[in-house]
Amino acid sequence: MIIDFRSDTVTRPTQGMLEAMMKANVGDDVFGEDEAVNALEAFAAGIFGMEAGIFCASGTMTNQIAIKCHTQPADEVICEGQSHIYQYEGGGIAFNSGCQVKLIDGNRGRITADEISAVINPSDIHKPPSRLVSLENTSNRGGGSCYDIREIEKIRELCNREKLQLHLDGARLFNALVARNETPEAYGRLFDSISICLSKGLGAPVGSILLGKKECIHKARRIRKILGGGMRQAGYLAAAGLYALQHHVTRLSEDHGHAQQIAETLQVQDFVKSMMPVETNIIIFEVNPPYTALLLTQKLKEHGVLVYAISPTRIRMVLHLGITPAMVNTTCAVVAGLQLDESGINTGFEGQV
The missing domain is CATH 3.40.640.10 (Type I PLP-dependent aspartate aminotransferase-like (Major domain))
Structure with a gap:
């Protein structure tokens, strides 16, 4: 999945x-x-x-x-x-x-x-x-x-x-x-x-x-x-x-709640340096050195979770109607159990949608 x-x-x-x-x-x-x-x-x-x-x-x-x-x-x-x-x-x-x-x-x-x-x-x-x-x-x-x-x-x-x-x-x-x-x-x-x-x-x-x-x-x-x-x-x-x-307007509150749930899990991880306040459906956080946004993006992808590196040190996640409560729970479990290897760290990053 x-x-x-x-x-x-x-x-x-x-x-x-x-x-x-x-x-x-x-x-x-x-x-x-x-x-x-x-x-x-x-x-x-x-x-x-x-x-x-x-x-x-x-x-x-x-x-x-x-x-x-x-x-x-x-x-x-x-x-x-x-x-x-x-x-x-x-x-x-x-x-x-x-x-x-x-x-x-x-x-x-x-x-x-x-x-x-x-x-x-x-x-x-x-x-x-x-x-x-x-x-x-x-x-x-x-x-x-x-x-x-x-x-x-x-x-x-x-x-x-x-x-x-x-x-x-x-x-x-x-x-x-x-x-x-x-x-x-x-x-x-x-x-x-x-x-x-x-x-x-x-x-x-x-x-x-x-x-x-x-x-x-x-x-x-x-x-x-x-x-x-x-x-x-x-x-x-x-x-x-x-x-x-x-x-599809009133259901946007579901996305906001899902964003809050994922943000709470991310905030206590040692690879997260800081996070912008989460008001709606977007999460942007700073990756703690020596890790990089690209490395974390790659590691999450290995677990089937796609995120976006918007700079060498920042990652963005956006919630939407295609994300179910079960997907949110799975994501939180992946984040909480993530093991990062410092090897292969670099400063490359993707663009932005």
Whole structure:
């Protein structure tokens, strides 16, 4: 048996999701005639209280479309230094939008209104206009950390005063909503655009949605077309996304509980130096020297447990609907009984999903 914690992108559709996909009423989405896509976009926009939505192939695409919608070339985007839009989207901010980035060294992927205020550029021909603030909730490299919505409210007020747009990379937003017992409507009131991923913790095979005002989403459709993202009978995928939103949100608390259970076992092992606070479904821990992340990854793989080395010394584990309670118990037993051999230690590491 393989127990895969590398990412929550490795899930397979559930039986109910597969049935929904097979029953989808599809058409040509570029013509706006795919009923399943239209239903998904309307449902997602409705639960957030936003005007419209657009279904895209990935979260990278929805983020990059949003950035282009909100900016002009030579503008500046403000975000935290570990943000997915900066770290893992292939330089898309520069390539697609011609913008530069102002990075803030925040707290586990989160930034404050005061930190943003301190880096907004003055009106000066030597400096790019600060145009967009992008937040990430939960923060991937922050170990699944969640924003305090009161801080987001302060950031919204700042953006209003400074005439800045505010985007949310909400790839794992529903994990934050469940963990903090918050509502989508509260977030819909605060952001100019929100990207939500359907293929991570929610378990759909493909896709993300960008939400915003009608004018923004109308512009987004043109940008999606330019990027080659116009899909045809996409309703089979959209039906999976709609099923996920309707059936897989509340169960995210199970993943959070499983993460806590594994974290408690890891924390008492001598090969764990430190661990980020576990708030949702992501565990990130530092390996104690002389061991390395690669060595520990290899040893766990020998026992059928797959994890991800995100640096020479850090490992990430992500819980998802494909992980059962029995798998969690097995993982805890493997971790508790692991015997590490210092031979073959090196500093290599893998990439990140």
